[in-house]
Amino acid sequence: MATHSIKDRVAIIGVGCTPFGEHFDKSVDDLIVEAVTETLDSAGIELADIDAFWMGTYVSGISGLALSRPMRLEGKPVTRVENMCATGSDAFRNAVYAVASGAVDVAMAVGAEKLKDNGYSGLISPKTQDDGTRISTSAPAAFSLLGPAYQSRHGVSAEKFRDAMTHVAWKNHANGVLNSRAQFRKPISKEAIEKSPLVAGSLGVLDCSGVADGAAAIIVVRAEDAHKYTQKPLYVKALALVSGAAAGPIDANYDYAEFPEVRASAAEAYRQAGITNPRAELALAEVHDCFTPTEILLMEDLGFTSAGTACDEVLAGSFDHDGDLPVNPDGGLKSFGHPVGASGLRMIFECWLQLRGQAGDRQIATADRGLGLTHNLGGAPGDCVSFVSIVGSKLG
Template sequence: MSSNGIRDKVAIVGMGCTRFGERWDASADDLLVEAMAECFGANPRLDRDDIDAYWLGTLGSGQSGLTLSKPLALDYKPVTRVENYCASGSEAFRNACYGVASGAYDRVVAIGVEKLKDSGFSGLLRGDPPGDGTAAELSFTAPAAFSMLDPAYCARFGVDLAEMRAAMTHVAWKNHRNGALNPKAQFRAEVAKDKITNAPLVAGRLGIFDCSGVSDGAACAVIVRAEDALNYTDTPMYVKALSLAAGPGRASMDPAYDYTTFPEVVHTARDAYAQAGIINPRTEISFAEVHDCFTPTELILMEDLGFTDPGQVWKDVVAGDFDLDGRLPINPDGGLKSFGHPVGASGLRMLYEAWLQFQGKADGRQLDDPRLALTHNLGGRPGACVSFVSLVGRDRTAGGGR
């Protein structure tokens, strides 16, 4: 059973996104101001004083609404700070959309930020709650946990390890190639396939180029009622579906879980497609931005999202189906692989790419007449995670459509 949804009830009328990377020159405050400046500076029809409420997504770069109200000098506006692992930016967006759809507010902002490079650690800092010791997966590093996807997939579907390695390499190669075309990406250089394949190992068979980077960044969106959208821009982006699921987290104790799927993703994809009226995502969706935290993650996601058949993704990826010029481009902006992953910003960064694509402003990575996009965030570990899927479109229509 799907959610009721808010299909075509709200629209994005402005977006901003900072350059992602090692932003030693900018604090979290600076990044928030930078993202907002692009959003409002590019559109004279948007006035920041007209914003009724804000939702802020961040994992660890601030507590409470003061994280946003202080740098933006907001005078007594409601600011809700949310956190949902790596889907924190998407969670801010989801709640902001519901705030408008409910009728509580007319104009709101969803914004996400993370400042990770100043921590001194190469990775995310977590403060896990106390437990009884049964959550064994929390003792793994993130690369170790996700490295289990590769051999599990090969074992289940009888895929040769070398063939799976070629598919993982192609994912990294594709996303770096796309990111080289994006001025806001952290890594803006193509990487040769032999360099990816032979890179030093991090965990299991995951090499350096199989893992997304650590970066700083912020992104934001202005959301209004769909019927008001053309008052603010000639090119609004309409929200077709929003789906979030938190799994039961039984992976370490469930013998049935085999590390070849993310059940949470399957549920959110099915829910989002029902909300948007999508029958065949392979033909109706123009492109997708997905959570490629590690190369085998993107491979599994292609099957969980219904973009290919179970056991076939390794063939489709190597065949170029998901390249920029393929049948269904995945991560045309370069993905987490090229941008890195400032947790609170990533979900909104994905929507920013849809915003640019629909306006024909994606420069060298511009797709031909895109109409419907999917964004996906994943937070947690295989078998114990949260998943978010959104569908956004260029047109306000009764259905989907490429």
């Protein structure tokens, strides 16, 4: 048994994304309508032209009615998708496979979330049934374990790791300054980042991603039909989703210095896309920087740098806007914000802009490489799912 590649069989023909932030004056329905309308306009088609829909939301809707109600859909199949922080990405994955299988001609993936006025100060999590032995901890506490673990495994000083964490936050906020849709658009000094109040372990407030409201959507068709809608489609090169065994917290061999699920999903995506040197072949990477230590470890888990060198590469600017491989040129979760159901689709929205040369002031110099990677991580270290997609501006 094997996972079969659908490289170049499906194309993206339209995208849309609302600004992310504190939308106290808008409902989740308002955000969905805004994102879907922009996406339809992007593709130049009507809502009736969509054959099937996948609606991704973590806690802001139940069933396909979360989409069909605000969009007044009649007689169309709508599937609600939830996969923690990979929710939007999984909605996209399902829409792509539906087109690739021949089941439908035109499919739409939508992701939306309202988090800022739900009565909670951070992300809310549905309660799962278990035997009571599951470790319950906050997301900052769980991800604060990454730094000490990485330092211990690779002999990196706490000071160097702190410098790298600061650089990640500083970089992503600097990128967000150039993004009119980002939640946070002010530059943050490295001094302010290092002095921000501690939340858990060495994580300060400015090491944590933003909690936001927002929505995004994507339309996909068969690759051979793409030019009926746009002269610059993006082609799906790879989709890889890995769900871990969630045994990390009770596994004595797991040391919190890597994400095995990320390594597995990245390897599978590169196999499907035919990529052998992601650092040189990718034009950009949109990664799940839920906390600054996460982005550091991802640079190794995604194969962008060798073991134990991520801090040096980060501090050297290798993943800055003008670096060898720009990472999160739109500001990432850190600056753009993280409305859970929309985040994965927002990442593809940035690939759409960058690879088509439409990113304006934040346009990257590496775009001519023609390939973009998106990565979502749902859950916590040792207890997570990981999604990697690769899209490209050219066939082949």
